Amino acid sequence: MKRVGILCVGNDSPGINAAIRSAVVRGLNLNIEVVGIKDGFEGLLRDDLDVLLRPNVSGILHQGGTILGTSLFVPAEDDEINKVKEKVEQYSLTSLLIIGGRLGAKAAINLMKFDVPSVLVPATIDNDLSFTDFSIGFFTAVEHVTNALDILHSTAEAHHRVMIVETMGRPGGWIATVGGLAGGADFIITNAEKINFEELIDNIRNRYEGKKRFSLVVIESGVEISEKIKNECGCTNNENAAEIIGKFIEKRLKPEFDIEWRYTNLGYLQRGGTPTAMDRIIATQMASHVIEMIKAGKSYHAVGIKGFSLTEVPYSETMLNIKPVDFYLKELTKLFF
Template identity: 35%
Template sequence: MGEKRRIGVLTSGGDCAGLNAVIRAVTHRASSLGWEVLGIQEATHGLLSRTPRAIPLSFDRVDGILTRGGTILGTTNKGNPFAFPMADGSLLDRSPEIIEGYHQLGLSALIGVGGDGSLAILRKLAQQGGWNLVGIPKTIDNDVGATERSIGFDTAVNIATEALDRLHFTAASHSRIMIVEVMGRDAGHIAISAGIAGGADVILIPEIPYTLESIGRKIKENQDQGKNYSLVVVAEAVRTEQGEPITITDSLGQCRLSGIGQYLSERLCGQLGAETRVTVLGHTQRGGTPSPLDRLIGSAFGVAAVDLIAQGKYDHMVTWQQRQVLSVPIAEAIQTYATVDLQGPLVKTARGLGICLGD
């Protein structure tokens, strides 16, 4: 059975499908080694509490969670521990409290599931606090540089593709231009993957500048060929033609990307005199039942992360590369983010299919 250990697992950043598959896999693999597993609630916020908020994870606790969306542990994408917003508006370094929470739980190691931002914060905490940390990549944007697949991406693409499948019919029925705005904070992976799979006529991603004239030509080409509608997919990070981001500020004063779909709708309507409609998928891409691939990737990553702990291989992140689960140092994994490769197969496929990419 090996040395008795107590390990923690937390999910950090935005939620996505496949996180519960990770939690389940970590629990099963660690329990098979005779280890205790604690699920830390609401990411690093759970470590701020005194006592830290954590639940024991066992076979019974994780039974039936494989197909559930979200995360049974909760998560947060707010409150940088090194500049934590306080009630009086000040910022306080609360990292010592979080570090102490890890030690209060008596953890031998921690598995952190998150994107590049979350993993960077967890790594800094681990370095300062003497934690043994292993990372697992999670982001629907699929932009963590060292892995071909991140948890949540496949489900998000499936949801966006299904939306496009449904919109074909209503677009054709009303001779409309349907614009679908999908997530993609820094990269256009969801947009180009779903756009190709869903039969879009135009795909706009932040990696490729566009002109309204180019989009208009494609829509006119469709009309000349007897197609009375067009589908446009746009990633939320796409900017105006002048390079300005489109954002909103919410009631908490936080600025976030939103509105490029409506921006395009207004301009295409004015330019072409066509009827346009906008569908913003938003957080629907994060929710729902995880796809089989996200369950598989999550399960493989969870097992591999526990095995790294068993090997004493800390400060590493598991990765999916060339159909294998490997690992790389976390610092290397988050050094760069992966944008859409302009010379890669998806861009070539889109162009070969006659899809307009805006340029």
């Protein structure tokens, strides 16, 4: 019987539990034993693992987070990878099934160099992995951003304010762009392109001159603001990009419209919670498929989605390339500004 060690690497994403459930159920159907490893590679090195059966994964499809826990630790040094290899051999694991984003991909590539077999299921709300169109957790994160914008829309309109909403997802721009588009944002700022400050001001001015005396501005975390803009609005390096944008808007437009602005950082509200239907479906598909790959003796591959089809992608350093938000989506947002 083949044995698969399943573990999570990096940040949690809604839908990971659906993937764990799928791997266990499919494994049992194919006579493959699935061993759950707690807290990523840290758990493997401290021997914190156990066989997973149907009762262990019953009722977890709708749960956020991960029942196995996760860790940001990635084996990188030779001694760390050798210790992982020893544990894989000690527990007679045919392969590791790694669930994760960029850190998971890094771990998989590092292990491949030492002949430690693994397969990778992409799970990151950032959706920035180059080898797949969608990763587990992205759709749920976008839903949270959309819902937040729906809520903030009403209070922005009531008080005639500019609401600035900060999202995760850097540097790819996917969460801010797709969430902002779905939530009716009036302007979206990401790391994927240079900020057009004059366009931002013109957009808000046109709304206040008309009947829409409020605005929703979505900004991705980590956006860099030039010293020129900081100096214009009297900002310091201790203020984040969203606060600087708010002060810039106030500096330019308060004399005309007595504009007020407020800032909301959605933070970890985007990462947790019940996974959406789409995240459950792609998690189930991908995890089931990698079990079939292991059954066929295939390793050193990631599973991905292109369009609506599953793909198998051989490990390479290109897996670590960042996938910027789709150009068409960026252009589409401008139609509604």
